[in-house]
Amino acid sequence: MTNDTKDLVEQVRGGTSQRVRAAARLMSLIENFPERIPEFLVGAADWPEARMVIGLTGPPGCGKSVLADRLITALRTRSPDSCIGVIAVDPSSPFTGGAFLGDRLRMMRHAGDPNVFIRSAATRGHIGGLVLGVKAFIRVLGLAGCRTVLIETVGVGQNETEIVNVADFVVVAIAPGNGDAIQLLKCGLMEVGDIFVVNKADCDGAAQLYAQLLAVLRLNANGQKTGMPETCLVSALQRRGIEKLVDLFEKRAAGSEQVWQARRRQTMVDEVKAAVLEEARQRLSRVLGTGPIATQDLSRILRGEVTVTGFVDELIQKMTGSREDKKNYGQAG
Amino acid sequence: MGKSKPSDVAIEGIPPVSEQEETKRIPERVLIGKVGLDGHDRGAKYVAHILRDAGYEVIYTGIRRTPKQIVETAIQEDVAVIGLSLLSGAHKRLLKQVMDLLKDRGAIDIVVVAGGSIPSSDIPVLKAMGIAEVFTPGVSSQSILEALASLLKARRQAA
Ligand SMILES: Nc1nc2c(ncn2[C@@H]2O[C@H](COP(=O)(O)OP(=O)(O)OP(=O)(O)O)[C@@H](O)[C@H]2O)c(=O)[nH]1
Numbered sequence: 001m002t003n004d005t006k007d008l009v010e011q012v013r014g015g016t017s018q019r020v021r022a023a024a025r026l027m028s029l030i031e032n033f034p035e036r037i038p039e040f041l042v043g044a045a046d047w048p049e050a051r052m053v054i055g056l057t058g059p060p061g062c063g064k065s066v067l068a069d070r071l072i073t074a075l076r077t078r079s080p081d082s083c084i085g086v087i088a089v090d091p092s093s094p095f096t097g098g099a100f101l102g103d104r105l106r107m108m109r110h111a112g113d114p115n116v117f118i119r120s121a122a123t124r125g126h127i128g129g130l131v132l133g134v135k136a137f138i139r140v141l142g143l144a145g146c147r148t149v150l151i152e153t154v155g156v157g158q159n160e161t162e163i164v165n166v167a168d169f170v171v172v173a174i175a176p177g178n179g180d181a182i183q184l185l186k187c188g189l190m191e192v193g194d195i196f197v198v199n200k201a202d203c204d205g206a207a208q209l210y211a212q213l214l215a216v217l218r219l220n221a222n223g224q225k226t227g228m229p230e231t232c233l234v235s236a237l238q239r240r241g242i243e244k245l246v247d248l249f250e251k252r253a254a255g256s257e258q259v260w261q262a263r264r265r266q267t268m269v270d271e272v273k274a275a276v277l278e279e280a281r282q283r284l285s286r287v288l289g290t291g292p293i294a295t296q297d298l299s300r301i302l303r304g305e306v307t308v309t310g311f312v313d314e315l316i317q318k319m320t321g322s323r324e325d326k327k328n329y330g331q332a333g
Numbered sequence: 334m335g336k337s338k339p340s341d342v343a344i345e346g347i348p349p350v351s352e353q354e355e356t357k358r359i360p361e362r363v364l365i366g367k368v369g370l371d372g373h374d375r376g377a378k379y380v381a382h383i384l385r386d387a388g389y390e391v392i393y394t395g396i397r398r399t400p401k402q403i404v405e406t407a408i409q410e411d412v413a414v415i416g417l418s419l420l421s422g423a424h425k426r427l428l429k430q431v432m433d434l435l436k437d438r439g440a441i442d443i444v445v446v447a448g449g450s451i452p453s454s455d456i457p458v459l460k461a462m463g464i465a466e467v468f469t470p471g472v473s474s475q476s477i478l479e480a481l482a483s484l485l486k487a488r489r490q491a492a
Pocket residue numbers: 058059060061062063064065066067103106154155156199200201202203234235236237238
């Protein structure tokens with residue numbers, strides 16, 4: 001770890017008045033310089049860790065953020081002295097790179113609670129429903145004293161299932177109004193859920209959706225012999241069913257601390273792999289260059305003068321030939 | 334909004350995708366919100382969308398927030414800019430509170446800008462307080478973006 005990060009880490013660990021600021025800065029370093037993620041994962045070996053990392057996923061608009069808000073309240077009431085960290089991910093625009101991070105708006109009642117640390121993050125092109133570096137984020141929240149970390153993924157469509165390897169268990173939320181249970185669960189959600197929640201119980205169609213959910217899960221459980229996942233019907237809006245859901249969390253957490261921490265170590269390599277691939281992609285695209293020159297170069301493939309594999313070989317050769325393109329890309333200013 | 338396509342042809346001043354790749358900049362994070370009692374958030378939402386379309390990551394905090402909520406959120410989110418919309422007439426008091434809290438938290442490097450129905454006679458007072466820029470009704474999106482870009486450039490150079 002470099003000295004700037006070490007200073008920040010000590011400020012967080014030491015519980016100084018700059019604790020929150022320093023933790024937030026560490027998270028910015030992680031998201032701005034993905035190539036430094038492994039540095040954090042290695043350096044974090046002796047940091048305190050969260051007891052429970054909860055994943056919360058589901059289709060856009062099913063009520064994940066409102067549910068997160070209610071869960072924060074419930075968890076805070078149960079353990080008034082314990083800190084909660086939240087990572088709320090929303091998509092970046094693939095066209096402008098900008099993002100409207102709206103999850104936090106639903107949780108604003110907790111702004112000013114010193115025991116709640118909420119961080120919004122934009123995907124910045126990362127595929128999988130989370131951000132590159134989320135595991136390092138979790139470690140920083142642990143260092144800042146968070147015993148529970150709640151992660152809200154982007155609204156999922158297809159293949160946004162990375163949460164499985166990041167959270168200790170995953171809550172899948174669905175809601176009426178977005179199709180039947182089969183449609184809602186076919187985009188990989190079925191496989192990732194440990195707990196299934198039907199939200200918006202106050203709306204028409206919720207009971208029906210819940211019945212469908214149970215039927216689908218039962219069918220699936222018979223095929224797989226893994227037993228039925230837990231289910232819950234809630235209304236985040238009217239705060240109904242929240243306590244029962246938190247009971248399910250606590251039941252899972254009891255006695256699982258060691259197993260979960262061991263599993264987090266095992267899946268750490270996934271994040272390192274993602275960081276490696278991102279670094280490789282960035283380096284190759286720098287060698288490829290931009291504008292007319294790159295276009296001309298690539299046109300050789302279209303004219304059949306070189307194959308894609310041959311072209312990539314050339315790029316790699318160029319890259320290793322000119323190693324002065326060190327580390328100053330991507331920096332602001 | 335949503336008018337740009339993934340294309341190598343420059344559209345309305347947006348550089349082609351391949352060029353964006355090369356000059357990849359870290360997106361700056363901005364908090365947009367409202368303090369005070371009025372509930373009109375059209376201006377704040379408009380600015381939030383302009384900024385998002387210009388490549389900023391916007392944390393939108395909604396209406397009727399207290400200065401403390403704004404400052405704590407800004408710190409947790411590690412934003413570079415706080416943009417506050419004020420229409421209630423209490424702008425001097427509320428912005429003073431925001432600036433004082435930022436000072437307390439050792440976070441005066443965060444750029445604070447304000448917008449809304451602020452009489453021009455108050456602008457010097459607000460600037461003396463440390464508000465970097467004040468946008469009055471009718472300001473063009475272009476001017477907002479330019480002002481913000483130059484404030485952020487100065488901030489990066491100071492870092
Ligand atoms: N009737 C009803 N509406 C709800 C409930 N929970 C959430 N909503 C509404 O559903 C809409 C979306 O809620 P969010 O919490 O933002 O949904 P989300 O899943 O976080 O959305 P994304 O993050 O965009 O994927 C909002 O208008 C909420 O007020 C509920 O239990 N009942």
